[in-house]
Amino acid sequence: MNSLSNLPAVLVLEDGRIFRGRSYGAVGTTLGEAVFTTGMTGYQETLTDPSYAHQIIVQTFPHIGNTGVNSEDPESTRMWAAGYVVRDAARRPSNWRSERTLDEDLVEYGIVGIQGVDTRALTRHLRDAGAMKSGIFSGDDAAKSDAELVELVKAQPSMAGRNISAEVSVDTAYIVEPADHGYTGEPKRTVAAIDLGMKSMTPHRLAERGLRVHVLPYNATLEDIKATGAEGVFFSNGPGDPATATAQVELVRSVLDAGMPYFGICFGNQILGRALGFDTYKLRFGHRGINQPVMDKATGRVEITSQNHGFAVDAPIEGTVTAPVERFGKVEVSHYSLNDHVVEGLSCLDIPAFSVQYHPEAASGPHDAAYLFDRFMTALDSAAEKDSK
Numbered sequence: 495m496n497s498l499s500n501l502p503a504v505l506v507l508e509d510g511r512i513f514r515g516r517s518y519g520a521v522g523t524t525l526g527e528a529v530f531t532t533g534m535t536g537y538q539e540t541l542t543d544p545s546y547a548h549q550i551i552v553q554t555f556p557h558i559g560n561t562g563v564n565s566e567d568p569e570s571t572r573m574w575a576a577g578y579v580v581r582d583a584a585r586r587p588s589n590w591r592s593e594r595t596l597d598e599d600l601v602e603y604g605i606v607g608i609q610g611v612d613t614r615a616l617t618r619h620l621r622d623a624g625a626m627k628s629g630i631f632s633g634d635d636a637a638k639s640d641a642e643l644v645e646l647v648k649a650q651p652s653m654a655g656r657n658i659s660a661e662v663s664v665d666t667a668y669i670v671e672p673a674d675h676g677y678t679g680e681p682k683r684t685v686a687a688i689d690l691g692m693k694s695m696t697p698h699r700l701a702e703r704g705l706r707v708h709v710l711p712y713n714a715t716l717e718d719i720k721a722t723g724a725e726g727v728f729f730s731n732g733p734g735d736p737a738t739a740t741a742q743v744e745l746v747r748s749v750l751d752a753g754m755p756y757f758g759i760c761f762g763n764q765i766l767g768r769a770l771g772f773d774t775y776k777l778r779f780g781h782r783g784i785n786q787p788v789m790d791k792a793t794g795r796v797e798i799t800s801q802n803h804g805f806a807v808d809a810p811i812e813g814t815v816t817a818p819v820e821r822f823g824k825v826e827v828s829h830y831s832l833n834d835h836v837v838e839g840l841s842c843l844d845i846p847a848f849s850v851q852y853h854p855e856a857a858s859g860p861h862d863a864a865y866l867f868d869r870f871m872t873a874l875d876s877a878a879e880k881d882s883k
């Protein structure tokens with residue numbers, strides 16, 4: 495049965511723009527940064543991506559909830575989005591994998607949502623004015639005056655300057671075994687994965703290639719990494735402003751100094767960028783969706799990628815430069831966005847380190863960039879070969 499709550503609801507932006515609709519999911523108040531995603535599928539993966547913590551997600555695709563929810567697609571153990579904005583919520587899901595309605599899961603995880611919003615007008619506004627503080631208020635909370643609601647929205651911290659890693663990371667380390675991810679035979683190698691809000695598809699992609707993955711919390715040290723026997727280090731995606739990730743930047747520097755292969759995704763790309771001495775900056779409205787075109791400079795191939803980032807690395811997309819932290823040698827931007835020429839990947843030429851700003855683990859698709867996991871395997875093999883000489 496459909497359980498859409500359907501009470502009055504209002505989406506309020508910090509610049510005073512207000513969108514009225516009906517409640518969807520949990521009823522009450524939520525605050526977060528309003529961002530839009532252009533993914534036409536994968537709402538379950540989106541809502542459970544920890545990188546969306548403290549963000550209110552606007553779905554540009556107008557029909558949401560059509561395929562219900564299942565137990566296989568979540569990217570973590572819960573929904574992380576601060577709030578959810580849709581045009582039309584499906585009244586009844588229809589899919590052979592569906593176990594519940596999306597509305598039921600939104601209620602279960604306390605996600606306050608709003609439906610019936612003109613998401614096209616909202617997206618155009620966020621595109622022009624930029625991602626901004628926002629709030630959804632439903633039920634009795636929607637009855638407050640607009641001025642009062644705008645004040646509540648403005649009072650929240652902004653995403654710039656926010657450090658959220660401790661909220662989303664694991665508390666204790668655990669191991670992901672290749673045998674549990676379809677790999678037959680003895681594990682080939684061991685790596686450490688620093689969980690800054692990691693999507694579960696990522697250790698899966700590593701493990702299915704024969705890597706034993708030690709997942710470590712956000713505040714792991716080089717000693718913790720070495721204690722796992724790791725031959726390489728992976729840094730995950732995650733929410734928050736990379737400019738605040740000082741401890742992780744220092745950790746990456748010590749990993750690079752130790753000569754260990756490094757692979758980073760999204761937050762892990764920004765942290766590598768900072769470790770090399772580049773700055774990061776906030777994009778106006780960011781890149782979110784599963785249809786983002788990226789140029790792979792090495793091959794000239796265009797990849798269609800999954801992305802979710804609001805910050806980016808400030809590095810020249812042309813040519814090769816010496817890293818601002820000179821001991822790390824030469825570096826080049828390996829990938830850039832074809833929409834706005836934002837840096838989408840970094841490749842070090844003198845040390846075994848590379849990263850991408852987008853999501854090669856690609857849940858939910860597309861799979862154009864899966865080769866990057868193989869590239870990490872190759873980097874691990876080369877490092878092991880060098881060590882044995």
Ligand SMILES: NC(=O)CC[C@H](N)C(=O)O
Nearest residue numbers: 545731732760761804805
């Ligand atoms: N998905 C991510 O890792 C996002 C990284 C960072 N929080 C950003 O918004 O840019």
